[in-house]
Amino acid sequence: MxxxxxxxxxxxxxxxxxxxxxxxxxxxxxxxxxxxxSEIPGYTMLGRMISHQQISLSAAAAIWARVEAHLGEVTAEAMLEADPEAIRLCGMSRPKAAHLISIAEAMVSGQLNLARVCAAPLDEARAELLAVRGIGPWTAELFLLYAVGAMDxxxxxxxxxxxxxxxxxxxxxxxxxxxxxxxxxxxxxxxxxxxxxxxxxxxxxxxxxxxx
Incomplete structure (x- = not known):
């Protein structure tokens, strides 16, 4: 929600x-x-934001569509089960593919809990996001805007x-x-x-x- x-x-x-x-x-x-x-908080949201960084919207949409076609439902678990090279062949750069995997690992391990992030005070939520490799300040702030509705x-x-x-x-x-x-x-x-x-x-x- x-x-x-x-x-x-x-x-x-x-x-x-x-x-x-x-x-x-x-x-x-x-x-x-x-x-x-607004967006629904989840791995799909974070993954899409990573894929859209520093390229045109049309290129990002095409790449993400190939990822969805390859994985079916895009979840952290599905990403960890996938062949990293297959994700790269969807059009992801090597660093972006690595970030998608590290974020998935953090979610599956419980290091990153998005329900906890959404309920936490803003500074704590920001810190939990930024502690994950692959989530930088820009991505963290977009998550806080779209998924949390953080006014600041x-x-x-x-x-x-x-x-x-x-x-x-x-x-x-x-x-x-x-x-x-x-x-x-x-x-x-x-x-x-x-x-x-x-x-x-x-x-x-x-x-x-x-x-x-």
Missing amino acids: TTAPSRRALKAACEGLALTDIALARAYDTIGVPVWR AFPAGDVGLIEAHKRLGKYETRMESKAFTAHAARWRPWRGAATHLLWGWLHLDRARDPTP
């Missing part, structure tokens, strides 16, 4: 954010309360967020990742809501003008 903030809580967060940052105010004026992205989860360094903020704020250049993370500190405890505002605006803007 997925968890997302209520529309009332998200609206209150957006109204507060609009008072702290002109870029977020413009995003809110344009799209209103954003739709919160924040995928620092996400290029889409930085680009949306630059354009909405009418800045000449993008902030560097470190500067953007420092800037986003003023959005606490609603950085997850700010993330959805920026993503929502960027999605709408790209739909209006799909040219690169």
Whole structure:
């Protein structure tokens, strides 16, 4: 079962954010309360996020479809029973295949318990995710956003967020990742809501003008 903030809580967060940052105010004026992205917590969710890193959406979807065709139901147990070379032949890079296996091992051993993660305070949940080889900060924050509905989860360094903020704020250049993370500190405890505002605006803007 997925968890997302209520529309009332998200609206209150957006109204507060609009008072702290002109870029977020413009995003809110344009799209209103954003739709919160939600997914069911599980190995499939984590595996899909790993497969989608640093490649185009279309390429990632094709690769993941081949993994699903090979494994059937994508579970941690099925991944551990599979031939790693067969997973690589689906289009996975060697590091990604290794990460899929290490995450599966952590889940099967009990080192990573996603029910526990979803119920834990944010810092504890983040620490349990990051303790697993193959789960980096970006993947951990996306899990906390999508599966936990954490209002202050924040995928620092996400290029889409930085680009949306630059354009909405009418800045000449993008902030560097470190500067953007420092800037986003003023959005606490609603950085997850700010993330959805920026993503929502960027999605709408790209739909209006799909040219690169």
